Amino acid sequence: MEYPKNHRKIVDELMNGKFILPIEQHYEVLKENEEFYADFFKVSFNYDLKFTQHYAYLVSDESAEMLSRDMCIFFALLSYELDRDGKNFLERIQYTEFELDEIENYFANSSYIDLILSNKQLKDTDARKNFINTLNRRNIVEKIGDNRILFTSAHKFFMDFAADIVKFENVNE
Amino acid sequence: MKAEPRTVLRFLLEYFDIIKDLFDTQTKDNIITYEVMNEITSKHKMDVKIQLLEYKIISNVAENYQFRPVFASLIEFILSEFKPMLPETIEKYHVSIGELFRKIRENINGDKVILNQRITELSNEINNFYESVEKNTLALLNETRELKANVKKVDYREKIIRASRWIDEYIIPLNKILDLNHSTSLTTKLYEVSEYTNRYRLNFDDESTRIQFEKLYFSLIQVNDNLLRQSKILTNELLPLIERIRTESIILTGWINFLKAPHKKKVPKILESKRNYIYSKDTFFNAAEFFDAFKNDVDVFIEDEEYEDEKWIFDKQLYKDKLKDNLPVTDFFKWCNKTLKEDYKKVEIEKFFALTSLAFDDDLQLEYPVKAEFDKIKINDLTLTVPKITINNHGIS
Numbered sequence: 001m002e003y004p005k006n007h008r009k010i011v012d013e014l015m016n017g018k019f020i021l022p023i024e025q026h027y028e029v030l031k032e033n034e035e036f037y038a039d040f041f042k043v044s045f046n047y048d049l050k051f052t053q054h055y056a057y058l059v060s061d062e063s064a065e066m067l068s069r070d071m072c073i074f075f076a077l078l079s080y081e082l083d084r085d086g087k088n089f090l091e092r093i094q095y096t097e098f099e100l101d102e103i104e105n106y107f108a109n110s111s112y113i114d115l116i117l118s119n120k121q122l123k124d125t126d127a128r129k130n131f132i133n134t135l136n137r138r139n140i141v142e143k144i145g146d147n148r149i150l151f152t153s154a155h156k157f158f159m160d161f162a163a164d165i166v167k168f169e170n171v172n173e
Numbered sequence: 174m175k176a177e178p179r180t181v182l183r184f185l186l187e188y189f190d191i192i193k194d195l196f197d198t199q200t201k202d203n204i205i206t207y208e209v210m211n212e213i214t215s216k217h218k219m220d221v222k223i224q225l226l227e228y229k230i231i232s233n234v235a236e237n238y239q240f241r242p243v244f245a246s247l248i249e250f251i252l253s254e255f256k257p258m259l260p261e262t263i264e265k266y267h268v269s270i271g272e273l274f275r276k277i278r279e280n281i282n283g284d285k286v287i288l289n290q291r292i293t294e295l296s297n298e299i300n301n302f303y304e305s306v307e308k309n310t311l312a313l314l315n316e317t318r319e320l321k322a323n324v325k326k327v328d329y330r331e332k333i334i335r336a337s338r339w340i341d342e343y344i345i346p347l348n349k350i351l352d353l354n355h356s357t358s359l360t361t362k363l364y365e366v367s368e369y370t371n372r373y374r375l376n377f378d379d380e381s382t383r384i385q386f387e388k389l390y391f392s393l394i395q396v397n398d399n400l401l402r403q404s405k406i407l408t409n410e411l412l413p414l415i416e417r418i419r420t421e422s423i424i425l426t427g428w429i430n431f432l433k434a435p436h437k438k439k440v441p442k443i444l445e446s447k448r449n450y451i452y453s454k455d456t457f458f459n460a461a462e463f464f465d466a467f468k469n470d471v472d473v474f475i476e477d478e479e480y481e482d483e484k485w486i487f488d489k490q491l492y493k494d495k496l497k498d499n500l501p502v503t504d505f506f507k508w509c510n511k512t513l514k515e516d517y518k519k520v521e522i523e524k525f526f527a528l529t530s531l532a533f534d535d536d537l538q539l540e541y542p543v544k545a546e547f548d549k550i551k552i553n554d555l556t557l558t559v560p561k562i563t564i565n566n567h568g569i570s
Binding site: 014015016017047057058059060061062063064065067068069071072073075076077079080083088089090112115138157158159161162163164165166167 | 417421423425427428429430431436438441443444445
């Protein structure tokens with residue numbers, strides 16, 4: 001049987017919890033073979049392939065819940081602090097680079113300081129640096145040099161989650 | 174009593190500050206209450222209530238007041254402060270324009286005076302329609318930009334409600350009115366009128382009617398162009414801007430809600446990245462896969478290396494005996510070199526060192542000169558500086 005091009009890369013990255021992005025060559029391969037890969041992951045591992053115009057990734061019940069929660073807290077705090085600072089948070093996260101110092105400043109001076117201090121991955125500068133490396137490994141941020149980052153289109157995954165909170169609340173109300 | 178026009182205009186100019194305050198109140202509350210009227214006139218220390226009524230700028234509504242529509246429109250226009258109109262209000266032009274157009278077509282050969290009057294009124298209705306659209310677009314743009322800047326600190330939930338209302342109740346219906354691809358839209362109707370007018374402006378027996386058609390035709394060209402521009406503003410600028418406000422507000426409301434109890438909310442599923450532990454059940458298969466990758470199916474033959482020279486083994490006893498036979502040896506190192514040269518064509522340094530190790534034999538007695546003397550010995554390319562050692566006897570003397 002002949003497998004699609006970049007098969008191993010696609011499988012490796014998705015199985016490692018990485019987001020595959022439209023700017024990457026193997027996203028196109030995945031797009032062209034979406035049905036095959038959806039079946040492949042379902043039959044082989046019982047994982048669901050989620051494919052959108054902004055990212056592709058795998059969903060399973062073996063979820064890294066702690067990490068996902070920390071990521072949500074990170075995005076929630078950053079969005080909140082940017083908005084409080086009078087910035088269009090969505091445009092900033094979507095289109096512009098961040099200096100790590102800027103993010104550091106938002107977290108260090110946040111009114112959610114109790115929540116930050118109680119979180120192992122976000123509690124101090126070193127922890128936050130490591131956390132950003134984790135985001136980088138998952139393809140959620142792109143590192144530009146040592147001191148700058150750019151959020152990839154995978155950030156929409158978390159923004160959609162935030163929007164769903166409001167939608168589901170309205171449904172339940 | 175009818176006021177003199179210049180007096181009315183002069184009054185508007187002179188008391189414009191009060192008029193503007195009253196107009197703002199009406200825009201906000203839809204009415205100017207008796208109390209507010211008194212409050213505003215007292216603030217400006219000018220009681221102009223009587224003139225406002227006399228010049229028919231405002232009218233009484235029970236005990237309260239309201240601007241007459243013509244003055245409301247004038248002030249609104251001067252200030253460029255329009256309030257968005259519901260598209261239903263604009264949609265009424267569909268009926269009036271459609272009806273006038275139908276009557277023109279049906280009675281094209283009828284009374285010329287009435288025909289000309291209908292053409293003029295059709296032209297007015299079309300201009301009124303365009304003005305309503307322009308005012309509405311402008312009003313919606315102003316409101317949207319203000320909401321984006323959020324000077325009034327509107328909370329996120331209210332922003333979502335407002336943005337959704339504007340999209341659903343104003344922008345999308347207005348876009349439908351302007352949609353050229355929609356056969357029943359007003360803009361499509363105007364193109365139909367335009368084609369008809371074009372035909373009769375060139376081909377009609379009565380000259381005055383031809384001129385009326387001509388005027389209407391050129392007015393329609395302008396209006397259609399302007400409507401297209403308004404439609405572009407709506408779809409390219411206003412709609413994305415307001416959609417963005419709505420999306421941002423929804424997301425931020427969601428995050429604020431999440432941050433209230435971040436450990437109680439369900440979070441999205443993120444795949445756990447796998448680490449391979451040595452005791453994992455997959456280790457055997459991973460290792461098998463690894464070895465498979467390096468498995469070489471081609472037969473490999475390894476040939477034994479052939480050594481040209483056999484390895485030399487130092488026969489200590491043989492050389493010890495040779496040394497004993499030659500005793501006394503006045504220069505031990507020279508003797509070693511000479512002996513090896515007699516036995517072998519080529520003397521390697523290893524052989525030389527092996528032979529010199531006899532000097533450490535306990536059976537041999539070494540003698541050194543009082544003053545240290547050195548000799549040079551050449552072995553192949555190597556020149557060694559060695560001390561002069563004499564061996565006279567063997568065994569413990």
